[in-house]
Amino acid sequence: MAVAIELEWVPETLYNSAISAVVATYTRHKRELKQLPENIQFDIYYKLYKQGRLCQLGMEFCELDIFAKVLKANDKRHFLHHCFQALMDHGVKVATVLADSYSSQAGALQSTNMNTVDKNITLAFSLGGFLSEAGWYYDAEKVYDACLRLCTLSNDTPHLAMAYECCVRLIYVRNANCRYDSAERAFLHAQDLMEKLKKLKQPVNQASLHGEMCALRFAKSFYDEAYKHCIEALKHIHPSMSVRSVVDTLRQASKACVVKRQFKKAELLIKHAIYLVREHYGTRHPKYSDVLLDFGFYLLNVDSICQSTIVYQQALDIRLVAFGGRNLHVAIAHEDLAYASYVHQYSSGKFDDAKEHAEKAITIITQILPDNHLLLASSRRVKALILEEIAIDSHDKITESKLLQEAHDLHLSSLNLAKQAFGEFNVQTAKHYGNLGRLYQSMHRYTEAEQMHMKAIAIKEKLLGEEDYEVALSVGHLASLYNYDMMLYSQAENLYQRSIDIGKKLFGPGYSGLEYDYRGLIRLYSNTGNMDKMYEYYDVLSHWNEIREGNQNPENILEYLANYKSELTTEQVIQKFFKQD
Structure with a gap:
């Protein structure tokens, strides 16, 4: 579970008493507060947040002029994120309100008042930067879109440079929101602006x-x-x-x-x-x-893998403190930790933590984004992988069938989202085919499993080459299908050897994935009566264990x-x- 880290917001005692006094009579003095320096103004708003007065805080933060001012309190960015996320969780759509307010304000500006235009461009970089930091990418994009229109009101060098910076930021927020085609268009625009700036001998x-x-x-x-x-x-x-x-x-x-x-x-x-x-x-x-x-x-x-789970957990802890629970950054950290935990606990069969993190990721994303958003594909995939393993270990046919069907629905959903976004010929699509292949094997649908694995291998080989890690994974899974369920031992042996060769080449003789290939070959040689080979691979597995034990005490x-x-x-x-x- 995540460990909360206390925020260190400790003003001087006398100052804190003064802030509390102002907050106690906040309604009476709210108009005068706008004249205060941004740091003091922010401390008053933060006190409102600490006292749970979110409706009043929301009314203030939804005013663009006020929020523009508190954005200048750079040393209190952490606390601003906390206030902001609390409002979003409370149902105050402050991100959308601010983005719409900025877009309307920018749209009303005319090129005749360039001083005002420049101030609004500066505000866009500040507001858009904050919204993208907080994970509200759609609203950040709206701000940058409006800003880009302002930048094009003049063709002078400074505004070309601002437009270029705006395009770079648009690539980021659109990519983060899986709006890949729009991100590509922003890149083309940025390239055009870059060439113009180069001709003007301006640094880019x-x-x-x-x-x-x-x-x-x-x-x-x-x-x-x-x-x-x-x-x-x-x-x-x-x-x-x-x-x-x-x-x-x-x-x-x-x-x-x-x-x-x-x-x-x-x-x-x-x-x-x-x-x-x-x-x-x-x-x-x-x-x-x-x-x-x-x-x-x-x-x-x-x-x-063990170290990766520790690092992912720390990243999640930091994001929980910074953003709270219902935030895309937090969802992504949950998903990463879910997958790492799944891989780490694969041999033990203890998937409770991994399942919890995967479900939290899905819950957060569905609360914020549409049900068909591409960000759901990977988190649903992770949950499906976990459910499949839980089903296999359930020892209850009804429970197993129910979990496998749920996993199947999740995998199909992920595959369809990937195909819509990337097409058939893509690594992500291939991964989903491979996942379905493993699931069909668990569901005893062996012909379909073989077809899925063959699709995955063909796509990965063409895109990544024949000796890539992803290819080795799919080759190993097909070998398992042939060995354990289809009794195609000759084909399985060749595939296992190929998977082993790639794994050792990339990661060395202590690579964790080799265990499954070695155990597969031991079973294969036992079933085919090749005792010499079986004992040979018992020795290989024993040597592998010695190497792994030598790496069991990570710093x-x-x-x-x-x-x-x-x-x-x-x-x-x-x-x-x-x-x-």
């Missing part, structure tokens, strides 16, 4: 653009293209970039390296990102949870991260990245 932040495109290509499972954008993003990092921009670029590049199995490069980048965030924001900031999730992704993919990963110091500058990290093979 190309690193952030390529970083966002790396993330977009990654989300669409175009891993080769994501890696190319990762390379371009790293080439264009420069000292004048903000720490936040550098960190986000490193994060996205690291994930691209992971899926391309460039693990040393991925580790180099994500650890430096962790160091930068910790030094500039601390370990309770939402940005720290962002880098932890990406580090957890790296750990999961390099077979450090305290959270303590390690809290004390990790990068000996290299960002520039040196990037130089080292390009020198690695």
Whole structure:
């Protein structure tokens, strides 16, 4: 379970008494409050939140001018997120109200008053940035759309640069909201603006653009293209970039390296990102949870599964404190932890924690987004995987049948969402085919299971190559089907050997997934009467266990991260990245 971390909001005693006195007579003085400095004004609003006076707080925060002012209290961003989320949970649609108010205000402006236009562009970056930080991507997009229209009221160089920045931010919020086609259009617009700025010999932040495109290509499972954008993003990092921009670029590049199995490069980048965030924001900031999730992704993919669950849990704890419960950032952290817990506990069969996190992710997403939103595909997939394993271990035919049918419905829903978003020929679609193949095996629908696995393998091989980790997973699952249920031992043997070769090549002889291939071969040779081979693989499995036992005492990963110091500058990290093979 998540452990709450107390917020440290402790003004001086006399000051706190004054704030309490103002709040006690709030209705009488609310008009005068607008004249106070933003920090004091925010402290009064925070006291309203602490006293549960959300209706009054909501009325204030729904006024764009007031919220624009409290956004300037940068040192209290954590607490603003808490207030904001409490209002959203209370049913006050403050994100939508603010976005609509800004859009209307921006639409009424004319090019004749450029000073007012510029102030509103600045407000858009502040408001849109906050909304995207908080996970309200649709409303953030609405703000940036209106801002982009303001930027085009003038064709001078400063406004071209502002329009470019706006397009980069639109790529981010649209990608995060799975609006991939719209994100692609924003990229094309940004490219056009970038060429204009280059002709004017103006500096352009190309690193952030390529970083966002790396993330977009990654989300669409175009891993080769994501890696190319990762390379371009790293080439264009420069000292004048903000720490936040550098960190986000490193994060996205690291994930691209992971899926391309460039693990040393991925580790180099994500650890430096962790160091930068910790030094500039601390370990309770939402940005720290962002880098932890990406580090957890790296750990999961390099077979450090236990450590990944610890890191994912820490990321979830931070997001729960920052945003509360009904928030997309929290849902994503629940889903990541659910899958890591499922993988970690696969051999033990203890899936209660994994199931709880998967269900929380689905509940949150369905409360916020439409039932057909693509973000539901992966969380439903994770829950389906868990339900299948619980069904197999239930020892009750009625319960088993019910759970398997529920898993089937979830998998089909996820597959349909993926096909609508990505088409047939995509890694995500292939994963869903593979999941259905495993489920059909559990449901004793072997012909359909074989068809699903063959589809998954064909798509993955074409997209990722014949020696990718994803291919090995599907090959191993088909081998299991042939071995345990279809008695096609010769085909199963070849597939097991292929899966083993890929696993050892990518992760070494201690790779956790090898256990299932080794046990499969032991059963296969036992059933075919090949005792020599059976005993040979008993020895191989025993040696594998010895290797695993030697890796059973991982360091305290959270303590390690809290004390990790990068000996290299960002520039040196990037130089080292390009020198690695």
